[in-house]
Amino acid sequence: MKLKQRPEDFRVEELTDATAGDAGxxxxxxxxxxxxxxxxxxxxxxxxxxxDFRRMSYGGLKDRHAATSQHLTIxxxxxxxxxxxxxxxxxxxxxxxxxxxxxxxxxxxxxxxRAMSGAAVSRADAALGEVAxxxxxxxFDDQRFGSVGERGEFxxxxxVFGRFERALWLALAAPYEFDRADAKREKATLTEHWAKWAExxxxxxxxxxxxxxxxxxxxxxxxxxxxxxxxxxxxxxxxSAYQSYLWNKMxxxxxxxxxxxxxxxxxxxxxxxxxxxxxxPDESRAAWESLALPLPSARVKxxxxxxxVPIVEEVLKEEGLTLAELKVKGMQKPFFSxxxxxxxxxxxxxxxxxxxxxxxxxxxxLALNFDLPRGSYATILVKRVTxxxxxx
Numbered sequence: 001m002k003l004k005q006r007p008e009d010f011r012v013e014e015l016t017d018a019t020a021g022d023a024g025x026x027x028x029x030x031x032x033x034x035x036x037x038x039x040x041x042x043x044x045x046x047x048x049x050x051x052d053f054r055r056m057s058y059g060g061l062k063d064r065h066a067a068t069s070q071h072l073t074i075x076x077x078x079x080x081x082x083x084x085x086x087x088x089x090x091x092x093x094x095x096x097x098x099x100x101x102x103x104x105x106x107x108x109x110x111x112x113x114r115a116m117s118g119a120a121v122s123r124a125d126a127a128l129g130e131v132a133x134x135x136x137x138x139x140f141d142d143q144r145f146g147s148v149g150e151r152g153e154f155x156x157x158x159x160v161f162g163r164f165e166r167a168l169w170l171a172l173a174a175p176y177e178f179d180r181a182d183a184k185r186e187k188a189t190l191t192e193h194w195a196k197w198a199e200x201x202x203x204x205x206x207x208x209x210x211x212x213x214x215x216x217x218x219x220x221x222x223x224x225x226x227x228x229x230x231x232x233x234x235x236x237x238x239x240s241a242y243q244s245y246l247w248n249k250m251x252x253x254x255x256x257x258x259x260x261x262x263x264x265x266x267x268x269x270x271x272x273x274x275x276x277x278x279x280x281p282d283e284s285r286a287a288w289e290s291l292a293l294p295l296p297s298a299r300v301k302x303x304x305x306x307x308x309v310p311i312v313e314e315v316l317k318e319e320g321l322t323l324a325e326l327k328v329k330g331m332q333k334p335f336f337s338x339x340x341x342x343x344x345x346x347x348x349x350x351x352x353x354x355x356x357x358x359x360x361x362x363x364x365x366l367a368l369n370f371d372l373p374r375g376s377y378a379t380i381l382v383k384r385v386t387x388x389x390x391x392x
Contacts, residue, residue: 020093
């Protein structure tokens with residue numbers, strides 16, 4: 001099976017009821033992009049318009065390898081459009097409030113799976129029926145973990161344990177699978193001259209890494225201070241990656257305990273295989289469909305009788321942590337998000353159609369159309385319906 005053989009094979013459109021008019025200090029835009037991450041696309045807009053990042057507000061991150069549409073606001077932003085290398089910003093009007101995640105009603109997906117055999121299409125159709133009956137586990141998918149290094153290290157975990165030099169190295173110098181040539185050169189320089197800060201500063205081009213190295217040239221042992229100077233959006237990505245990993249482990253543990261291996265299949269994620277329900281016994285259905293697990297953080301103050309407490313404790317014990325310790329000590333910011341996430345989702349307006357694949361002779365393509373709540377990943381559905389039937 002081929003996913004995203006062309007960017008147009010994976011389309012996502014942000015659905016919102018947010019409107020714009022002539023009044024308000026927040027300029028409202030639609031951002032259409034192909035081949036860019038959301039942070040990179042916004043950084044390009046900031047450079048072109050000389051906009052401070054604190055003036056921008058948006059609802060969520062959209063896939064790099066896709067054709068995507070989303071919304072954002074800029075405080076006192078330009079009342080015009082912008083086009084830049086497969087990034088298009090369309091001015092929609094003015095708003096009195098910034099656009100945030102709460103303004104997203106859902107995301108609409110149009111996904112084409114290619115190079116499939118007839119048997120694979122039949123298995124996918126059967127799995128779609130299982131999803132309709134049992135629901136889809138609301139895991140965070142691989143896009144959430146792009147900042148995780150080749151050895152599976154989390155920047156935020158190093159921050160939590162106070163290992164700030166390692167955290168900074170992972171943030172600045174660890175290889176990333178989508179690094180461009182200039183980023184690879186910069187990381188090679190950082191690796192070669194690490195701890196030789198004046199020499200390293202002289203060899204780096206102007207940019208964020210050089211500014212942090214300049215700080216270390218003047219404060220060579222203050223790695224916490226350097227980490228605190230990482231761009232806020234990067235700090236947020238690092239913390240959300242680790243928190244999402246822990247949440248996935250919590251959901252995996254709940255499914256294994258509550259449903260049992262006989263009712264589960266396996267789905268492969270970047271950081272390991274996770275269970276998904278094939279069927280849900282009647283006695284477990286209400287608990288499964290209503291289940292919401294907290295995003296783990298020291299800010300969570302659980303009631304002792306909360307049913308998920310043993311699972312949180314078990315998962316964090318494997319990390320060498322307790323819930324109260326899940327924070328970055330000595331820093332007011334960044335901090336882990338607080339909130340609950342639904343464990344089970346059901347795709348709405350789901351339809352599928354199979355036909356001959358014009359790009360892969362002798363094979364089939366399967367087109368899927370569906371809506372998911374904000375924060376849910378279409379690729380989890382794709383993996384669920386294309387994975388072989390394996391118990392976790």
